[in-house]
Amino acid sequence: MSGTVFPVDPGSVPDAIGARRELVRRSARRSLRRRRIMGRTAIVSCTVAVAVSLAPLVALVAYTTSRGVHALSWAFLTHVPTPPGIPGGGISSAIVGSVIIVGLGAAMAVPVGTMAALFLVERRGRLAGALRFGADVMTGVPSIALGIFAYAVLVGPGSPIGHFSGLAGSFALAVLMLPIVIRASEASMRAVPRDLWEAGLALGVRRSRVVRSVVLRGALPGLVTGNLLAVARAVGETAPLLFTVLGASLVVTNPLQPMGALSLTIYSDGTQAYPAAQQIAWGTAFVLLTLVLVLSVVARVASARLNRQAR
Amino acid sequence: MSPTLLEEIPPPRLTPIGGVREALQRRWARPGGRAYAVLRWSGATIFAAIVLGLVVSLLATASQAFGHSGVSFLWSGTYNATKDIYPTGIFIVGTLITTAVAIIVAVPIGVGTAAFLSELAPKWLSSPLSVLIDLIAAVPSIVVGLWGLLVLSPVFAHHVEPFFKAVPLLEWFFHGPAYGPSMVLAGTVLAVMILPTIVALSRSALTSVAREDREAARALGATRWQVVRTAVVPGARTGIEAAVILAMGRALGETIAVAMVIGNNYSLPHSLLSPGATLGSAIINNFGEANPGLDRSSVVGLVVVLLGITVLVNVGGQLLLRSRLRTQRAAP
Numbered sequence A: 001m002s003g004t005v006f007p008v009d010p011g012s013v014p015d016a017i018g019a020r021r022e023l024v025r026r027s028a029r030r031s032l033r034r035r036r037i038m039g040r041t042a043i044v045s046c047t048v049a050v051a052v053s054l055a056p057l058v059a060l061v062a063y064t065t066s067r068g069v070h071a072l073s074w075a076f077l078t079h080v081p082t083p084p085g086i087p088g089g090g091i092s093s094a095i096v097g098s099v100i101i102v103g104l105g106a107a108m109a110v111p112v113g114t115m116a117a118l119f120l121v122e123r124r125g126r127l128a129g130a131l132r133f134g135a136d137v138m139t140g141v142p143s144i145a146l147g148i149f150a151y152a153v154l155v156g157p158g159s160p161i162g163h164f165s166g167l168a169g170s171f172a173l174a175v176l177m178l179p180i181v182i183r184a185s186e187a188s189m190r191a192v193p194r195d196l197w198e199a200g201l202a203l204g205v206r207r208s209r210v211v212r213s214v215v216l217r218g219a220l221p222g223l224v225t226g227n228l229l230a231v232a233r234a235v236g237e238t239a240p241l242l243f244t245v246l247g248a249s250l251v252v253t254n255p256l257q258p259m260g261a262l263s264l265t266i267y268s269d270g271t272q273a274y275p276a277a278q279q280i281a282w283g284t285a286f287v288l289l290t291l292v293l294v295l296s297v298v299a300r301v302a303s304a305r306l307n308r309q310a311r
Numbered sequence B: 001m002s003p004t005l006l007e008e009i010p011p012p013r014l015t016p017i018g019g020v021r022e023a024l025q026r027r028w029a030r031p032g033g034r035a036y037a038v039l040r041w042s043g044a045t046i047f048a049a050i051v052l053g054l055v056v057s058l059l060a061t062a063s064q065a066f067g068h069s070g071v072s073f074l075w076s077g078t079y080n081a082t083k084d085i086y087p088t089g090i091f092i093v094g095t096l097i098t099t100a101v102a103i104i105v106a107v108p109i110g111v112g113t114a115a116f117l118s119e120l121a122p123k124w125l126s127s128p129l130s131v132l133i134d135l136i137a138a139v140p141s142i143v144v145g146l147w148g149l150l151v152l153s154p155v156f157a158h159h160v161e162p163f164f165k166a167v168p169l170l171e172w173f174f175h176g177p178a179y180g181p182s183m184v185l186a187g188t189v190l191a192v193m194i195l196p197t198i199v200a201l202s203r204s205a206l207t208s209v210a211r212e213d214r215e216a217a218r219a220l221g222a223t224r225w226q227v228v229r230t231a232v233v234p235g236a237r238t239g240i241e242a243a244v245i246l247a248m249g250r251a252l253g254e255t256i257a258v259a260m261v262i263g264n265n266y267s268l269p270h271s272l273l274s275p276g277a278t279l280g281s282a283i284i285n286n287f288g289e290a291n292p293g294l295d296r297s298s299v300v301g302l303v304v305v306l307l308g309i310t311v312l313v314n315v316g317g318q319l320l321l322r323s324r325l326r327t328q329r330a331a332p
Helices: A016-071 A074-078 A092-122 A125-137 A143-155 A166-190 A194-202 A207-218 A218-233 A262-270 A275-310 B003-008 B016-028 B034-074 B088-120 B123-136 B143-166 B182-209 B211-219 B224-235 B237-253 B256-261 B278-289 B293-328
Strands: none
Touching: A016 A275, A016 B088, A016 B123, A016 B143, A016 B182, A016 B224, A074 A092, A074 A143, A074 A262, A074 A275, A092 A125, A092 A143, A092 A166, A092 A262, A125 A166, A125 B034, A125 B293, A143 B278, A143 B293, A166 A218, A166 B034, A194 A207, A207 A218, A207 B034, A207 B088, A207 B256, A218 A275, A218 B256, A218 B293, A262 A275, A262 B143, A275 B123, B003 B143, B016 B034, B034 B088, B034 B143, B034 B293, B088 B182, B088 B224, B088 B278, B088 B293, B143 B182, B143 B237, B143 B256, B182 B237, B182 B256, B211 B224, B237 B293, B256 B278, B278 B293
16 A cells, blocks of 8 residues: 555655655645535535525414414404304314313323333333333324324214213323323433432432422423423324314313314314415414414423522 | 141231231332332323223224225225225325425435534524524424415415426426425425424434544544534434434324325326325325214224334334434443
């Protein structure tokens, strides 16, 4: 290898080494120039990629906002929908429905998810590994499958409720949230230093008490963030609600009856050809988007604040 | 010790209260206490039961359709709403095409964005942009679908699709009338939806590459881009692959946004401009009207097929993620 770079016998030609050195230097300079050009091209194309990826995302949010703000009014938020063809009307039934459905779903998913996360934290071995893997795979299950599952278990003929109901939607959303809650809670509980567990146990405190007042308290910021993000995800879901809660144009507070939901209003009004219906869809989309973004921001801010307090 | 001997020893006399107390003490002296153990186990059991219930109930509902047409359900299917038979194969092809379009569009852009955010951008720019993309990842799919249907679809019909038709080599993929709702529009909407996922996951894979690797490449005289190409990207490769696969799972399983923009045409697509259907959109559009019996069972059969595909893809992605974590932990 080195023989190709340096002549074997430097004595035969007087300035062979110098000539060689000059050659190497020149080719290095050329290579550097080429590498620089390549690097610059790559950096420019990455920058273009950022612009291309941000453009549709920002356009989507901006357009929804600009259309939605026009539809928004106090009456829009507090009135029930009018029959098709009659102007005006609002989305109060959808707002109330979404809040109740998601609230009930979270009330099911958060306790069960936290308990399952404690199981994963306390136990190692094959069983816990399988459960953890199951939770990870469950986060990727199509949400429509959860809706059809809830239909089969709670809505369809021969099931306990037997007709469309808000509760069936809550169940579908709870199944959707469960794996997210489990994994986020487990991660935040694991982040509590082992020393704190051991200090508590060394004091002779019962394990359940250590978990309650040391682990759960220490993991609180993470638990809050994880649960809020799960709720934010559930609020925006449509497919699990389509065949479970059905939709309603009156304010319904009984979860055993069919209910409205924000996402269902967007779907049913947005797919109509009438500008008035589309206007309502944009307004509802803006309300939903605001709700989801506020939940995500609150989740992050809350965890940052709680973290600071914990220190 | 023989049993007879044991019987001869009189049991210790306990006052009833003392006995109860002792029993209680024994019970609560277990690590953690019984109530706590019951709590943990019931959480795990409920979750396992739900996963099992999901699979069993869907399989049970679909068993009629599977029993009716056997393995051929996967291509010819049995679904009939108005005595028309819609083969499952069409939906599977539609699902694969839209997902492929989404991946082809989103992966280069997404990984490029991730590389920019993690390696090339200054911190004052990269951290707000990352937060922005994380927030946008939370945008509900129904809102993306609405935007795709009412905003993107006219743009595609009048500008984008005619443009593709005019490009010499691409016309093989893009021919026929440009309606707007089409395979390519559905794929684009999916790409918008999976982009934040790809960016977030690949960014975390890129940033977790060891600092020493970068410094070693820099010390060897690599330019900034060469550091990224020769040291960072190879180190993050499994992570990026996992990001792509998990995003693919999301694109395969998306239903509502696709149903809004794909045009719902139940014939084999001959071009990316033709409207089509995916498994998800077919489920959404047919489950409500399906009559109980074979009709509904066939639609649930589509759910089972979709579930099977996405679970397979997700298992692959999770295994990749895990292998990355393991190799990282193994490295000194």
